[in-house]
Amino acid sequence: MTTITSDIPRHGAPENANEVETEQLATGCEAIAEAIRLADVDVMAAYPIRPYDGVMQAAAKLIANGKMDVEYIVADGEHSQFEIVKHACAVGSRVFVGSSGVGWFYAFEAIAVTAGLRLPVVAICGNRALDDPGAFGCEHNDALAVRDLGWLLCWAETAQESLDFALTAWKVGEDKRVSLPVAIGLDGAFLTHSQQIVMIPTQAAVNSFLPKFDLGDRLLHPDNPITIAPQVDQDWLMEIRMQNDQAMRNALGVITEAHTEFKRLFGRGGDNPFLDEFMTDDAEIVFLGQGTLSLPMKVAIRRLRKQGHKVGLVRLKWFRPFPTADIVRSLSRFKAVGVIDRDYSFGSPYYGGVLYNEIRSALYSAPKRPVVVGFIAALGGREIEQPMAMEMFEKTMAAASGELTSGDVCHWIGVRK
Secondary structure, three states: EEEEEEEOOOOEEEEEEOOOEEEEEEEEHHHHHHHHHHHHEEEEEEEOOOOOOOHHHHHHHHHHHOOOHHHHHHEEOOHHHHHHHHHHHHHOOOEEEEEEHHHHHHHHHHHHHHHHHOOOEEEEEEOOOOOOOOOOOOHHHHOOOOOOOOOOOEEEHHHHHHHHHHHHHOOOHOOOOOOOEEEEEEEEOOOOOOOOOEEEEEEEHHHOOOOOOHHHHHOOOOOOOOOOOOOOOOHHHHHHHHHHHHHHHHHHHHHHHHHHHHHHHOOOOOOOOOOEEOOOOOOOOOOOOEEHHEEEEEHHHHHHOOOOOEEEEEEOEEEEEEHHHHHHHHOOOOOEEEEEOOOOOOHHHHHHHHHHHHHHHHHHOOOOOOOEEEOOOOOOHOOHHHHHHHHHHHHHHHOOOOOOOOOOOOOOOOOOO
16 A cells, blocks of 8 residues: 555645545455445445455455444345345444345345335445356346336446445435435446555545434434334325435435535546546547446547547446436437447347436437447456447447448347357
């Protein structure tokens, strides 16, 4: 570990804040463990499943070395793990939990209830292919399964963004205008187990950004007689669902506020809280995706730029709430958009992936719509290789030129014949 002096002014930090950040070589999982420490989490539950379990190991090491004080509970399974943090959150504890693949699904009852109860649990999903057939490599279907339940969802590109998203997740999820759980997607192996340079903020700076957790009058306590998880049947269910819908709508503004404050304090996060654009200023076509697939696509885009092609990349950072207005503003500038899904949605419209159909839906009412081409790629932990990127570019260019038929809109890339 190397200590460096940060050039970022801490305008919002207290006067006695230490202006020094530490530079650390860390995986995405280790970066999340540092976020748990900095957020002063009260309770974390753990049960091992690859590739998320790197967080467990890193957190245990911090505790053993006397660097973190947290109630660390090893559960008997993923379902119990999520139940533990759900109940701990209800009595006012800041919490963390995580899982991957089929472990995420084993906890699904508790995951669904957590969102319905408006409890701001923060979790990571170390994205992994679902069994069967089994694979330890990355797919996004595990985390995407909660997209309609009331969980906020974001995807990190780097270990640095993993830490930054985690700190932002507690701030956004615990905000009384939101009070919803947040799941952070970390691409299995590509991010969970790959080391990168990460800037670790000071405790004083994080304290100035992240307030103490306060459930207010929703705190489950003997002195506060309230009902948790009532059976309301048809009498009140519609009204409660609508409250959750309003909370998700509120999250757009709260995320924007948190992003602005985070960038002011730490100097990171980009210009837009929801989208990260690369070489799009004069682009005619762009690719769109989320997570670490942007890294090989940036290599391809640089090569295509050298050949004179006007191509760029738009990376989606938050999937829920879906930033519809930002998507429409950005994508309406281009002739064609190639949407890359590291997931599948069997039987969906045009047999595309989840992200593909979300993008098509967002653009439906836009006065100026680009052609949208779908690609399903890099499932099970495969990398997007440069020939695959070139194939996607050629198909997207063909769509922009009107060469593809209306039914030829979604393609599986890199599949052996």
